[in-house]
Amino acid sequence: MLRLEGLAKTYPTGTKALAGLTLDVEAAEIVAVVGGSGCGKSTLLRLVAGLGRPSAGRVLIDGEPIAAPHPAVGIVFQEPRLLPWRSVARNIGFGLAHLPREEREARVAAALARIGLADHARRWPRELSGGQAQRVALARALVAQPRVLLLDEPFSALDAFTRADLQEHLLALWADTRPTLVLVTHDIEEALVLADRVVVMQPHPGRVAAVLPVDLPRPRAPGTAAFDALKGDILAILGPIRRTVAAVAA
């Protein structure tokens, strides 16, 4: 459904953020992309979102190549990035300006109820906690009913309780319309809790080191033998990469 074909990105500074990355993601699949900093995970997401142009290769959605932000693709960033001059409700409805008012308001109201913030509709973003703001950002992306939702380390700035709460929330929201999810994270446990497949990336230049299926029943939590075994596998792949990077840097 989502196909990345030989995707490469070299920045004007000469940094090779991505080199020849190919990946197929199926409809309604949840893929987590993990790796250390500088391995091109965020670059990858920006290319799929149409916020950057690849130096080579292409991004296809249902066979259609995309070069600019696409209506079928939504994105949630590491920070909520709410517009501070819009109320919570009007932030959620931001991407729905093309819809008739009644439908827009109905969708926003449903989304607000879904994220448990119905009584915050008229608040300003500055009045929200970090977790609430990120839930609003999720709702803003989801009300546009994207077929692909990209998440760029969406919970990394939150504390552990809020993060676990939002991971659960994300799965519940995902179940409503079952979009394809591509989640970039540096948290291996988060990847294993959420994803059907984990893509491990390595830097210099950014490329895929391994792809691991996660065949565990949901809900998942760290501590079970199978979960920890998978975590060990990923760490085993990342370990040598980290050492090589350190050696190159030295």
Place this chain on the structure above:
Amino acid sequence: MSALEGLIAPAQEGAEKRALPARARRFGTLRLFVLGAVLPLGAALLWELAVRAGLASGRLMPPPSTILATLVELARSGDLALHVKATLARVAAGFALGVAAGTLLGMLAGASGLARALIDPSLQGLRAIPSIAWVPLFILWLGIFEASKVTLIAVGVAFPIYLGTLGAILSVDRKIVEVGRSFRLTRLQLATRILLPAVLPHYVVALRAGLGLGWMFVVAAEFMGASEGLGYLLVDGQQLGKPAQIVAAIVVFAVLGKLTDALLVAASAPLLRWEDTDSHAAAAREG
């Protein structure tokens, strides 16, 4: 560790927010106002008493009662209204022209790097010239009457507006603009739905700075020959040796400057309710 941070962080944040407006909390808004008035009112009262007691003549620095009497006389004869109207009209015209020019140039320079490279160096160069230095040229070009006065005020107002507009546009958060792009906004939609509201707080500050300069330059403009206006009252007071009239005009300037600034702030306040400032945090705590 991070779980612990989650528990501690909100408490710290709350403490910080409480500490910030400590001044206002300790004294209360009304008491702050009274405290601020103690010095000027006390000085005025002392001077009045000193003159009445014969300790000072009050010839060059008239006591408050004389200034008040002068103001009342000016008001009753209709002169005050005449002069205030003339000065207000000049400030309004000059401010409007200056704001229009500064905003347009700032938007142009902010919207395109090419335009910025073309006009910014020249404008920065012109800005380095003290605006009063233009006066002789403006008089030669535009004559001694209204046109040269309004132009001088407009030139003085335009630069801070230009700088404020350009600076505000350039400092708009790239991350917020990206949200707009990810929702496929056109350039025009980006400008109206993201840039305009994002720029507004800085722009209001620039307008206030510009208005302040407008009041400054109207005096300079009226010094260069005027038969009416508050600046004329100042010159007239000096030439005829009427210090009370000079101080009265100064008081009127202060009141008008403060009033027009307050008007600007009040007009923009409904558009800026969303700002994450300490005054909002204080208002939320108290009411």
